[in-house]
Amino acid sequence: MTSSEHDGLRVDGLTIAFGGNTAVDGLSFAAPRGRITGLIGPNGAGKTTTFNACSGLLRPSAGSVRLFGTDITGRGPAARAQHGLGRTFQRMDLFDSLTVEQNIALGLEARLARSNPLKQLRCPRRDRTSVRAATEAVLELCDLGPHRGDPAGSLSTGQRRLVDLGRVLAGGFDMLLLDEPSSGLDSAETRRFGRIVTRVVADSGCGVLLVEHDMSLVMSICEHLYVLDFGKMIFEGDPADVRASDAVRAAYLGSEAA
Amino acid sequence: MLRLHDITAGYGDTTVLRDVSLPVPRRSVVALLGANGAGKTTTLRVASGLLAPGSGTLHLDGTDLTGRRPHVLARRGVCHVPEGRGIFPNLSVRDNIAVHAAGADTGEAVDRAVSAFPVLGEKLGQQAGALSGGQQQMLALSRAYVTEPSYVLLDEVSMGLAPVVVDEIFEFLGRLAEQGCALVLVEQYVAKALELADYVFLLARGRLEFAGEPGELDAAQLMEKYMGTHT
Amino acid sequence: MNDLLPFLVVGVTTGSIYGLAAMGLVLTYKTSGIFNFAHGAIAALAAYAFYDLTTLRGLPWPVALLLAAVVLPPVLAVSLERMARGLAGASVTMKIVATVGLQLAITGALMAHYGAAGLPFPTFLPVDTVTVSGVHVGIDQLISASVAAAGAAAFFLFFRLSSLGVRMRAVVDDPDLLELTGTSAFAVRSWAWLIGSWFAAISGILLAPQIGLDALLLTLLVVQAYGAAAVGMFASLPLTYAGGLLIGVLAAFATTIAAGSQALAGLPPAVPFLVLFVVLLVAGRSRLADAGTHRPAPVSAPLLTPRATRGFAVAATVLAAAVPLLAGPRLPVYANALVFLLIFTSLYLLVRISGQVSLAHAALVAVGSATFSHLAVGAGLPWLLAVLLAGAAAVPVGAVVAIPAIRLSGLFLALATFGFGLLLERLLYRSGVMFGATGTLPAARPEHFSSDTAFYYVLLAFAAGGMVLVAAVTRSRLGRLLRAMADSPTSLATLGAGINVTRVTVFCVSAFIAGIAGALHASVSQSATGTPFTAYASLTWLAVLVLFSVARSAAPVLAALFLTVAPAYSSSDTAVDWMPVLFGLGAMLVALHEASARPRTTTGDGTAGASSRARERIGAPSAARERLQAAAGRAGGRAGPDTGRLRVGRPRQQGDTR
Known part of the structure; x- marks a missing residue:
């Protein structure tokens, strides 16, 4: 293993409890740069809980989240984003009244504006150039050019997924968390989404943590998988290992099916 | 028979179900399978009236009830135990059962609920949200026994529960089926569901992929749908 | 101490009425997800109806009381329930605008019809005084306070024990689930609106003798109920009533403090709003999850192209510049x-x-x-x-x-x-x-x-x-x-x-x-x-x-x-007087129209944005996830769904997720 602990996202002993119930129990995993890492498991296994703890929407009861070697456990979402962590939303929280182009541009602009009132007020020329360049590149990559002027709220689910992805791509984040990106997509759209993510990782070397229920997507693009059940890690390995694992099969179909 | 015919349904601009037909004969057990996001929950929501379909019809024992509100269907014998915990967390256990009884005698309803799940008897005064997960699910399921419905729709009732509790719940479902309740099971414990089922329907991406009897469905086909091993 | 006793008595009598009004407000808010800014206007409407029936039409006061306080509210409740149903899934802004519009319409209509100046309210309760531990108290005040307290207590018991009360608490917890058990959530909400309207009407008629008949003043006085509702965190009924008492007493004491000081003259009437503002600031978002999940306005094509907009702007500027030549006097x-x-x-x-x-x-x-x-x-x-x-x-x-x-x-x-x-x-x-x-x-x-x-x-x-x-x-x-x-x-x-x-x-x-x-x-x-x-x-x-x-x-x-x-x-003053009504009704219709443009489920669940809930549904979410999203709303943005509880004296407990 060449990947040091300073590379990518690293979660150690993550525990999250709600009112005495432990949703996630002592979870540890790593999502290094340059790799697509999958986090899978049956319904209610704790995937989204883990995901929200990584992106800062949820404070863990115990354990730590480190990003590129820095402990970010106590930081809020905006601070994590400043440190290079971008996320998408399963429910595609787009800026519906803004155009596709503006949505994507905001991926970078929000990051440049930070919490500085002056930077929020006006956009320096230098920023404008870089925002434009990033937006054009993403529009091209996601093939959203024909829709650039459409309000995001008027798009189909497949296009909305791409805009959601496009926003974090424009932001130039080094670590991307993708939240169930295939929900609502048909298989052709899902495959296309997978191709774009693979290409981004190959080109930019960023890391991706994918929480997903569509196994065909997970199996085709992830290099490494972590399988959760009841908030605990039950298996870890490459897609072929996972496919062959009796434990994983049992978790998905019920114990007797194994 | 509870019959969904050619249902297309979704939320806002997103279509989740396309041309789904699901007949549920009286006294039968139907397993509705499919990967996450396939449209199982949406199918149940249409069947109980929580979601009005964009097109298609919903018939209950020959009466067209398409677009009617859930309480109308409930009064006519459709009991939907929704995903999550189908309880009112801030009400006491007794008040939960009183709401389930929907105007019928509360004392009698409590007796029936306790006879189905004795553990509820000790918790009647407690706030339902403070029960353990298994007890909450038992409380939710007791509605299917108290109100004596003809059709019970069950959405992932074993999710997140310990194996012992899951066994107890499946035992209860078996008893319901024996008493002549028709059941529609959406269940991640596929093997357990198939043991009970008379018919199996398989959904994939909002379309019906398979309809038949459990024997006709082989494990490889099922795994393919769940794990995407067809590559 | 004896100096303060009279103020305590005054405070408790008015506070009791605030408490009753506030309970009605909290009840309708929690069951329907609509905060009724027109609650005070209903109180004013009932008081004016009573005045109209007694003073203007000469009916005996018990008959007038029956008509104004008992018969009128159901009519209002039906319309309010309809409006709330129409607003399900609307953005929070539109939910606010709709009831603000209704308030303006009712208050405006009262002022247009009866005149903006205050009117003498008929005294119908005995005005003799009795002496309670050395303090002179009006019998009418005693009766008002007792009626309000009895109403609050009766409602509390009803809510706690009756089968309809249980269902009202159930609709707060989960309207969809209530429907699934065979009870119409709309029917239960209608009852809540009815009780809320009754409470508002009664408090209006009880308050009017003390402050005179003034549409604006009455509307705003029941707005004191907002402060009381805030004390109850917009959820607990007993605390809400207690909040009403607290505000009444604080305001009465403030009167003693402010007496003789011009700088503090405004303090007593400001007390409820001080309470409201401070409670909201202190409570913050962890306790107060907003009932309406935020939904952006539906997207529609721009009315005009940028070029046309510029054209209009230029034309408007030219026109505006020419106004002094055209407007004359x-x-x-x-x-x-x-x-x-x-x-x-x-x-x-x-x-x-x-x-x-x-x-x-x-x-x-x-x-x-x-x-x-x-x-x-x-x-x-x-x-x-x-x-x-x-x-x-x-x-x-x-x-x-x-x-x-x-x-x-x-x-x-x-x-x-x-x-x-x-x-x-x-x-x-x-x-x-x-x-x-x-x-x-x-x-x-x-x-x-x-x-x-x-x-x-x-x-x-x-x-x-x-x-x-x-x-x-x-x-x-x-x-x-x-x-x-x-x-x-x-x-x-x-x-x-x-x-x-x-x-x-x-x-x-x-x-x-x-x-x-x-x-x-x-x-x-x-x-x-x-x-x-x-x-x-x-x-x-x-x-x-x-x-x-x-x-x-x-x-x-x-x-x-x-x-x-x-x-x-406008050539007629009448038309000008009725303009606020037009504004109010117009804003209400715009809000309802915008709400109707949104997709929603059949139960029209008003406590959460139906379409946002729908989007979450696509991937078959778990209860735990929905709870998480609530938590997420608290931690980052603030779009968390309602924590959805109406408490009746019990501490809140965190439900198990597993």
């Missing part, structure tokens, strides 16, 4: 319209661009107005400098208004700002600090521009400048951040923007423009006064702005013209 009306254009432009930035509802806007204008007079006349500063400094003085006040915006969203932000506006109005407008002992300060126009025509062009320059400024902000990075924040604060935060800074900044910009508008208003009329800038004005402005929202960026222009110019051209 009505020129001052148009001057006033320009001031209001500036006000509406600043409000538009806040409400329509950033999606935040502020009901303290009139207070910001008043601050500008007062500051200008102190600086220009009092300190003798040059006119232009005084105007700009008046704008600057409003900025810190705007920042204070923005504090709730950091911690609260949607409804609670609106309530906190409303409380703040009323607080300022009650505490400072009449205390002499702002507008002097007489309530009016002198103000002047700039040298060389003091003629109506010359000053009109000065105003036109300011109005144009304000609009250009807002247009520039809208096109700037801040504008993009604001519109993004209006759509989804959570995702904007996860992209790295500090959204609290964004929130405060826009409040400050808006306050600056509003402050300048206040200065100009003083200049136009050559006197500064707080009278036109009441909290009621804030409500009206919001309704009028939303009424014209279909005109998009031209909405401020139309709003200003209709509010100021249209009355001047």
